[in-house]
Each structure stands twice: as C-alpha cells, then as structure tokens.
Amino acid sequence: MAEDPIADSRAVLIRAASDFRAxxxxxxxxxxxxxxxxxxxxxxxxxxxxxxxxxxxxxxxxxxxxxxxxxxxxxxxxxxxxxxxxxxxxxxxxxxxxxxxxxxxxxxxxxxxxxxxxxxxxxxxxxxxxxxxxxxxxxxxxxxxxxxxxxxxxxxxxxxxxxxxxxxxxxxxxxxxxxxxxxxxxxxxxxxxxxxxxxxxxxxxxxxxxxxxxxxxxxxxxxxxxxxxxxxxxxxxxxxxxxxxxxxxxxxxxxxxxxxxxxxxxxxxxxxxxxxxxxxxxxxxxxxxxxxxxxxxxxxxxxxxxxxxxxxxxxxxxxxxxxxxxxxxxxxxxxxxxxxxxxxxxxxxxxxxxxxSVRLEDDVEVMAHRGASAVAPENTMAAFERAIEDGADWIELDVQETSDGEVVVLHDSDFMKLGGNPLKIWDATIDDLSDIDIGSRIATEFASERTPLLSDVLRACKGRIGVNIELKYYGHDQDLEQRVVDVVEAEGMVSDVLAMSLKRDGVRKLKSLRPDWKVGLLMSVSAGDLRKIDVDFLAVNAGFASRSFIASAHASGMDVYVWTVNDPVTMSTMIGRGVDGLLTDRPALARKVLKQRAAMSAPERLMLELAGLLRTDPPIAEQ
Incomplete structure (x- = not known):
C-alpha cells in the first residue's frame, strides 16, 4: 500500500503528544x-x-x-x-x-x-x-x-x-x-x-x-x-x-x-x-x-x-x-x-x-577606521580630512612598502578593490601609484585621489589628530618596522602616533626598536594569558570584547580598542563595557552617540544595555 505521509503524520503526532503529556x-x-x-x-x-x-x-x-x-x-x-x-x-x-x-x-x-x-x-x-x-x-x-x-x-x-x-x-x-x-x-x-x-x-x-x-x-x-x-x-x-x-x-x-x-x-x-x-x-x-x-x-x-x-x-x-x-x-x-x-x-x-555595571561616565576615543571610510575612499587624504572634520581623535591607517622602499598607505595587497588594477604593492613603484585612481569607484568627486605616502599623511595630521598605524604583512615586506620608525621621527609625530599589527613578530620587532612607543596587537579571536603578552593595547573584534575580557586586559595594563563598530547600538554597548577606543568607519556617528549618552540618566543607559541584550530598538539612532 502506498505511503500516506499526512495520515501517518497525524497518527504519529497524536500518539507523540499523548506520550509527552504523560x-x-x-x-x-x-x-x-x-x-x-x-x-x-x-x-x-x-x-x-x-x-x-x-x-x-x-x-x-x-x-x-x-x-x-x-x-x-x-x-x-x-x-x-x-x-x-x-x-x-x-x-x-x-x-x-x-x-x-x-x-x-x-x-x-x-x-x-x-x-x-x-x-x-x-x-x-x-x-x-x-x-x-x-x-x-x-x-x-x-x-x-x-x-x-x-x-x-x-x-x-x-x-x-x-x-x-x-x-x-x-x-x-x-x-x-x-x-x-x-x-x-x-x-x-x-x-x-x-x-x-x-x-x-x-x-x-x-x-x-x-x-x-x-x-x-x-x-x-x-x-x-x-x-x-x-x-x-x-x-x-x-x-x-x-x-x-x-x-x-x-x-x-x-x-x-x-x-x-x-x-x-x-x-x-x-x-x-x-x-x-x-x-x-x-x-x-x-x-x-x-x-x-x-x-x-x-x-x-x-x-x-x-x-x-x-x-x-x-x-x-x-x-x-x-x-x-x-x-x-x-x-x-x-x-x-x-x-x-x-x-x-x-x-x-x-x-x-x-x-x-552601567557606566555613568564615558572615557573613550574615536578612531576613524581608514579615515571616514563610510563617506570617502578608504586610506585616502579625503577620508582623513573628513575624519578630522567629523571630530575623530585618531585616524587609523594601513601601511606597506613599495618595491622602491617607500612606505605607503594601503590595506589590500593589490589595487583591484579600489582601482581595478591587479598590480601588487610590492611590485609597484611610487611612479606607478600616481597613475592609479583609487577614488572614482566611490564617486567622481574623488577622482584625484591617489595612494598617499605615510609621510604625507603624517604631515597633514600633525597638530590636528593622532595617527594609529597598522603594519600590514603579505610576506613581501623588506624592512617595514624600521622604515615606519624613520618616517614618524622625521615628521616629528612620535608623541601623536600609535602602532599595531596582526603579526606578533612585527609587533615585537617594532617594540624592540622603540620601547617607549605605544604598540598594540590586532586580534579578531584571542586565546591565552593576556598577562604574558608585552604590548600596550589590544585592538580586538567587538564580537569577543566582553566585560571580563576588557577587565582582564585593563588589569594587565593594556588598553582595549574595538573594531569595526558602525552601528549606534554596538557603539553604546562597547562604550558601556569600558573600551578605551572605537574603530569605526563613521566617526561622526560615534561622536553623536557619545553626545547622546552624556545626556542620559542611569535608567536610560540601562535601557541601552537591555537593547543590546534583547535586540530591541535603542533610543540612540541615526538622524
């Protein structure tokens, strides 16, 4: 006899419900x-x-x-x-x-x-x-x-x-x-x-x-x-x-x-x-x-x-x-x-x-991730200028070396995302970079944007905003740590610079070159004893920046910066947990969140905590 799944299902369901009740x-x-x-x-x-x-x-x-x-x-x-x-x-x-x-x-x-x-x-x-x-x-x-x-x-x-x-x-x-x-x-x-x-x-x-x-x-x-x-x-x-x-x-x-x-x-x-x-x-x-x-x-x-x-x-x-x-x-x-x-x-x-656990005072710095990259091409002078206008405390940028030994600001290993050019940065010269438009894909108003030298960015930021430098490694670096040190010191920006990297060996080398610099480790997943790592700060994925992690890092003498935080709920949650800095593509929004939190009472801040826990709409929103 052919199977009748509906009849079978009804009989099984009735008996299963009866067994469950009993x-x-x-x-x-x-x-x-x-x-x-x-x-x-x-x-x-x-x-x-x-x-x-x-x-x-x-x-x-x-x-x-x-x-x-x-x-x-x-x-x-x-x-x-x-x-x-x-x-x-x-x-x-x-x-x-x-x-x-x-x-x-x-x-x-x-x-x-x-x-x-x-x-x-x-x-x-x-x-x-x-x-x-x-x-x-x-x-x-x-x-x-x-x-x-x-x-x-x-x-x-x-x-x-x-x-x-x-x-x-x-x-x-x-x-x-x-x-x-x-x-x-x-x-x-x-x-x-x-x-x-x-x-x-x-x-x-x-x-x-x-x-x-x-x-x-x-x-x-x-x-x-x-x-x-x-x-x-x-x-x-x-x-x-x-x-x-x-x-x-x-x-x-x-x-x-x-x-x-x-x-x-x-x-x-x-x-x-x-x-x-x-x-x-x-x-x-x-x-x-x-x-x-x-x-x-x-x-x-x-x-x-x-x-x-x-x-x-x-x-x-x-x-x-x-x-x-x-x-x-x-x-x-x-x-x-x-x-x-x-x-x-x-x-x-x-x-x-x-x-x-609700913090009544916020002490957090806003770090523009690759500049104000939500409104301008990432890692460009336009993005950095916009970050300054938006009230960021720091810009965060990525540096690599060209084939002729110059330190330039670029995140990816090539220019496909920004300019549609497959040229690898370690094969490129400064002259090559001047021909690659990295702004038009975002908007025609950025058509003049080119990959900047680190020295040019530092010069533009001096006295206006701090610079957080991430050292990028794709297996073709020459002497990146020493060259970054040389550029920063030549521009007189030592007191206004942070440095970090995902590569621990690079962090150790930079720290050995300049022990007095504030140097950090970039992480998206962490394991181990934080007390045994010799850095000044951790830049971590917001997904694992729990209260206990942040407290442990602070107890070990390290600041905690979280990335990349672009929505008001997460921003407020991270601020409430006690992070020291927000890396965001939207520094203007981060400033707005901080301003609105400053005007809130304890019950209103508690509402924000519940908004994060229960995924309800918070009182902070984009305007």
Missing part, C-alpha cells in the same frame, strides 16, 4: 540533567584542548591567524573531532535516556530520571560505538567536499586580495559562490538522506538488541518507503521549535522594553524589572531547549513504533525501571511560594548587578 516531568528533569552533564564534560574538555593547542604553538597568546593555522594542523583537527565526538555522544545518550522513559511508559511502567540515567549508562558502550560509526561516516563524507572547496578557493579566489572579491564580486567570485552553493546543496541532500535512513538506528540498538554494526543498515531497510513521513516530521519539528524560540525571544524583548521605558522610575523598580526580564528570558530559552530535545525523542519513539518497530512487549529494562507507583515531581502551594521568593531574590540580584 511523561513530561521525567522527560524534562532528565533533559535538564543531561544539559548539566554536557556543561560539566564539555567546558573543561574545550578548555584543556585549547590550552593544549596554545602549549603546542609555543606562545602564550593566539590571534585569529594563529588559531586558524592551528586548527588546520592535524593536532587542531583532532581537537575539533574529539570535541564534536563528545558532543554527539552526549546527545545520543540523552536521547537514550529519554527513549527509555517513553518505552517504560509504553509498558505501563514509570522510569524516573535516575532510572533513565541508569538505562543510558547500561547502554552507553553500544551507543558510543554507534555514535563513532556515524562520526567516521561524516568525516569520510566531508573530506571530498572540503577538498573541492579548497581547490575552488585556490583556483578562483587566490589571484587577488580577498577584499577585492568580497567588495566587487567579480564573475569568478560569483562562480565560486555558485560552486559553494552546489556543494552545500549536495552535502545537505546526502546528510538528509542518511539521517532519515538512520533515524531508527538508536531504537533498534536499545529495544531489539541489534548490534551497532547492523543497526544503521537495518534502520535504512525499515525506513524504506517511509522517508516522506520522516522528512515531513523532521522539517516540521525544526520549523516548530525554531518558531517557538523566535516568538519567545520577541515577546520577552517587547515586555522587557515596556517595563524599563519609564526613565523616571526608581532604581529599585528597575533593578527588579530588569532582573525579572533577564530571568524570564533565560528560563524561556532553557524551556525551549528542553522542549526541543524531549519532543524529538517523543517523535522518534512513535515513528519507530509506527514504521520501524519490532515486538516492544519483549523489551526488558531490568533494574533501570523504577516501580510504577513511584511519585513524580510534586507541585504544591508551599513550593510555589518558595519558588516565587527565590525567583524575586534572584531577579533582584541579577538586576542589581546589571544596574551596577
């Missing part, structure tokens, strides 16, 4: 227990593996480039695989425990969460073997796709600087994106087919004593003819759980926004309401996470019953099953009152911490 307490507690187990296992494991990578690197701190290279090495890939294997194993064991509860209920018996944990432990070795087979298969499938992706990158995207491809999107870039899209589509189809075929492998392993080596094959056989039903449920489950998460986040954000809108409210009121908002938000996220895992188990069990099962009446769970008259979680009036009191205390504590 066992939700045990399912929820067991799911929560495994979340705790995952935290206990994965947190130290990731920390140990990361520390191992740092030790093997021979350095006390790693930047994004270092980490990328480490993860591409065999030991780095091994660390990723080990972490992924543990994560998959915990998920499989969690589903094992949840399926044990549902199976016990099918036999009119009740399995407590302790019994469910015992059931998972009793089957752990078989489950680990099954997970290992799936992981090996995944790695073997991913390998050719990774090779093709790498060959595509080298063939299509390695001739010019990557920023040219990202900005201009030439035909070869579109071709590479299309190849990547096809690879993802084919990989997705392969994974979906495999997952739908293997859906019954875990129940077969647990309830029919099928060996790990045979469970995947037999699951495929039993799924034959029912894949449409399985796909329908998987897609529906993903849509439903994702929709719940979005709705919950939106509702909590909207309610939190309403609760703290009153700028005249007392700080005590704000303390409680902010704490309640954050507590409800956290509770909603945990609840939805538990719903996701427990409802999947209910769906899996009933798909197995309807389309993949053998004789469940022969199942024996032994001592893992508790007595049928065991009481579940009791909810009484007294317990609700106690929970309410504890909730208020927790909410007040969280709110008090949030209130205390």
């Amino acid at each position: 066992n939700w307490k045990s399912l929820a507690v067991t799911g929560a227990a495994f979340k705790i187990i995952a935290f206990i296992v994965l947190t130290p494991l990731v920390g140990v593996l990361f520390r191992t990578l740092i030790a093997l690197s021979g350095s006390s701190i790693l930047t994004d480039v270092d980490i990328a290279y480490l993860f591409l090495r065999p030991v780095g890939l091994a660390c990723v695989i080990v972490t992924g294997a543990c994560w998959l194993g915990i998920i499989a064991l969690e589903q094992t425990a949840l399926l044990g509860i549902l199976c016990a209920s099918e036999l009119d018996r009740r399995l407590s969460f302790v019994g469910a944990l015992r059931f998972a432990a009793a089957n752990a070795w078989k489950v680990v073997q099954l997970t290992g087979r799936v992981l090996v298969w995944l790695l073997l499938v991913l390998l050719p796709f990774a090779v093709v992706a790498g060959v595509t990158y080298v063939t299509l995207l390695s001739n010019y600087d990557i920023n040219y491809y990202l900005t201009e999107k030439p035909p070869v870039f579109i071709a590479a994106v299309c190849v990547g899209g096809m690879l993802l589509a084919v990989l997705g189809a392969i994974l979906l087919r495999a997952f739908t075929g293997w859906l019954f492998a875990l129940p077969l392993l647990l309830f029919e004593n099928v060996s790990p080596s045979q469970s995947l094959r037999q699951s495929n056989e039993r799924a034959t003819g029912h894949r449409r039903t399985i796909v329908l449920f998987i897609v529906g489950w993903i849509i439903a759980t994702s929709g719940m998460a979005l709705i919950a986040t939106g509702v909590v954000a909207a309610v939190g926004n309403l609760l703290v809108q009153d700028g005249t409210a007392s700080l005590r009121y704000l303390m409680v309401t902010v704490g309640l908002t954050l507590s409800v938000w956290a509770f909603a996220n945990v609840t939805i996470n538990l719903l996701t895992t427990t409802t999947f188990a209910a769906i899996l069990f009933n798909l197995y019953r309807y389309r993949g099962s053998g004789n469940l009446s022969a199942v024996s769970l032994g001592q893992a099953i508790s007595s049928t008259n065991q009481t579940g979680l009791g909810i009484t009036r007294t317990r609700l009152i106690m929970a309410g009191v504890v909730g208020v205390v927790v909410a007040a504590t969280v709110g008090a911490f949030a209130i205390q």
